[in-house]
Amino acid sequence: MNSKPGASGTRATPTLSVSCRRMTALVELGRLTSNDGFIRCGQGWTTPPSGAGGWPGPKFSPLGPLYAGGVLRSCLTAAAAGVAVYLLYFFGLNDVGLLGPDEPRYAAIGRQMALSGDWVTPRLWGEPWFEKPALLYWMTALGFRAGLGAELAPRLPVALTSLAFLVFFRRRLEREFGCRASWYATAMLATSAGWVAFSHVAVMDLPLAAAFSASLLVSFDWIRTGSRKAAAIAGALLGLAVLAKGLVPVALAAPLVWFGRRKPNALFWYGGAAVLCAAPWYVACAARHGRAFLEEFFWRHHLERFASETIQHVQPFWFYVPVLAAALVPWTPLLVCGFRREHWSDPRRRWLLVCFLFGFVFFSAAINKLPGYLLPLLPAICALLGPAAAEARKLGGAVATGAVLLVLAPWTAAVLPEALRVGLSRAGRPELPLGPLTAVLLLAGLVWWLERSGRRDHAVAALAAGAAAGVLLLKLAAFPVLDREVSVRALWRQIEPRRELVCLEPLHRSWRYGLNYYAVTPLPACEERDLPFRVTQKPGLPAELAPARPSAVPGAGSLLGF
Template sequence: MDGHVAQPRMSWRHFYVARLANAIERSHFRLCLVLVLLSLVCFLPGFTSLHPMDRDEPRYAQASKQMLEAGDFVDIRFQDEARHKKPIGIYWLQSASVAIGEALGVPEARTTIALYRVPSLLGAVATVLLTYWAALAFLGRRGAFLAAAFMATSIILMVEARLAKTDAALAACAVATMGGLARAYLSRGAGILPRRTLAFFWLGLAAGILIKGPLIPMFVGLAAAVLWWRERSARWLLTLRPIPGAVFTLLVVLPWFVAIAITSGGAFFSASVGHDMLGKVGTAQTYHWAPPGYYLLAFFATFWPGAILAAIAVPFVWKHRRDEPVTFALAWIVPAWLIFELVPTKLPHYVMPLYPAIAIVTVMAISRHFVGPQRPLARLATILIPFIPVGLTIGLAVAAWTLDQTMPYRALPVLALSSVAALYAWWLFVREQVLKSIWASFLSAALLSIGVFGLGQLDLRSLKLSPRLAEVAHNLSCHKRLVATLGYREPSLVFLIGTNLEMLETGAEASDFLQGGGCRLVFVESRFEDDFRAANERLGRKPALSTRVSGFNINSGRRLDIGAYAAGL
């Protein structure tokens, strides 16, 4: 009897779930609303509590803050140093976000890192929604939704959504332009493109140039060149209306490039092109060097949970490489990927603008029932789905215990649920329930975001050196204070303390700084304290030790012990 009772319950449940799914799928707006909610669940935990992440994020944020302080929205500076590496776009967006925050009454808005991250958050959400739009040129609504959901739950986009940098906004621009290019190619001969497609393409191109220079033109140019060669014709590009589009792009980007050329005397172009871009192509920048194949290896972590399914889909892509949708996706992915692999300087987010195309072809393979446990080694390979959350759970626990002799108790239950959901996703996959497996992996990703970014990082106190040092400075009993640092020179400290933070080189300079009059505080890293004490003893000075702050500097890979010495309190 129990069996007869249970079956109708399952049927009714499936019936209502199917009705709800069908109701959502009938509307682009509803599907996009679900994608926005999924994105926010994955992107918002820890958005305000995560400290400024050295070194790039606080450099961008500090430069934007100085624009507001100086009222100069042409030149880009970090303290007194010209920051001529990237164009102005992200700095304008961050400055606008902070200005709106100040207008709305956000306390200490200019040192609130979350306000500088808002453009990245919006860029990440836009990347998801634009992936849905771009995928509609290849897939139906359900397939486009899955491709966009793979982006929303990918680890790399979760990270970039929380960092005040260029990469999430750049990814949105890339998907907008490539979505427009896809429609031009796949609908060639069908007449003119819709105005929305043209707007997305040219706005994405212009904004992408202002955000990160030549990368968006590179993506578009490489894909167009490959397709031009394949078709032995470029006439299909005319549907993008290149002449008025190019005029529009120049009108958007030229004013600032002319202004910065005049302001910097041409130094911006020599620094951004000669040092930053060519330095990555050559051997000038070796700090982030990695061998070819780095991005392929990193892909299995950065595009989790979709990465292993994408790997299983590779034979499908090869088999259907001459099909026009697959051909376009390959033109989007392969040339740019090869260039990134050949360039010596490598960082995992560089290839992120190519991930939407990978998501699209993966869903193509899934929709044709190519991806499943019947593929060679698929049952074994998909153990990577639970491997990532299980590995992060163990890694976070080990890090918390090693650094702070504690456990991330708040995060562990959520991380355990994430691991269980990922194991369930793997179990569903091997039982040939691929779509259910994908939904379970999305749940695992959402829980992982909450566990790692929302809760786990709160317990890694040793990694929060700059916020703790800034707290020492802000807790001084005097209002007008001067602060300097010796040995510890992370950009996050400049952002949190203030633009006038002095960077000292020797113990004698630190000793002289404290004697300069008024309320003063100097941070001295332990490696420099003998020099600092010797300088004070020679001059008969006895600076007061206010407190000590110890922790782990993830950039240098060293434990640090920093003394805070005060004078004039």
């Protein structure tokens, strides 16, 4: 990856190499599929050696891409990248109604902010709601102000945040570890199961992960050099993370404070910028609501969430070990090459490792655990795995095993709707069709052969493409079922024409919150108003609309399609 010396012994970088670094995000992502892209960006271009009679060939010429059909290749890879980005992060965002108890609540708060113009107090159906800070609500409110629909307004800002961070992540890692390592790390993060999944749901975990991880990477500069500018930028990003999910990123940043303790001026700018960015909303909300905000936000949803069982998300200490393995699929096997002793002579890798391990232990020590809590640690682990994969002597077994793990995509598509409805432990175990298994075995053989034949770039690109295909398969197979059986959107379409005649019997909170979101004004409980139609639900099954007394509503059965 080192550039060759020119006649003067120094590196000369012509315009093509500079333009390579300034390509748009789509072109950059597209070059991942092209080994030529790694060569140009990683090595640069050099002047011809004296007496060599000119350039040795088009591979090292400033016009090399033109000689080898590079213009066409760049156009094709840019187009392929655009399609891949769309399929991974934007395709299907609108195909499933809001899911679970959290998405509809957070989206409803953002919608209320957009309608009321009150950007300080989060309100859930008219009542102050102090569970989380305001960043996601602001993003959702802007989506509604832009005229996006009920699903895109909360989800599209999260997907765009994810993509913007991936572009930043690649560029930042190129500065630190070189082009090939940065591409590997970005491919791993962009196609990992955990990152893709949380890029599709409007919850706080992705904005927190993007802001905190950006702060972590920028902090390399001020820890090394004491740069006040870098410290201020990193601090502002940390402040955004605090606006995304409270004090969690402050705890995760503790190792950075320790590493930068010998740069007191930069550390002051780091902390000061974080406070200036995050404090205005907290101060305004506390001034307006006083003790109610402080007790609910800080005591209940910070201290009790960490140390008390009252939140009811209690999990064992080892919970995040399988969660991490699942979140990194299909790149999980590369963990075996990411933690070698010879890597730790590099202080940047030590910082990343300590930050990851500290965060992992911190989350594991908490009484209450949810899979999304681990998301802020994924960029750090991928930033470690990228350079390790670029430097590893052998990678065939790891990438081939990763390809085999893609068999989980069709299995997940089959089990996901039931798992979301009744829980993974109680969901059925569908049989795996022979076709997907054959496909992943062929892909495993391909990436193993590419690695063994010295084309590691192509092996990594093929595995990333396989992961993207797995995501597409999951969307096509699972999203229609999720929309019909897990989201309330299909049920709401039945209710909407006769909403004034419908009341709710006791429902699982996911269905109740979802119906409240789509109805805007919550539907009444049947115990309060006895109306002709009722929404009922049996344990473990989707809610359904039925006439309260079929004889009292002539034609009710035909109206509902019974």
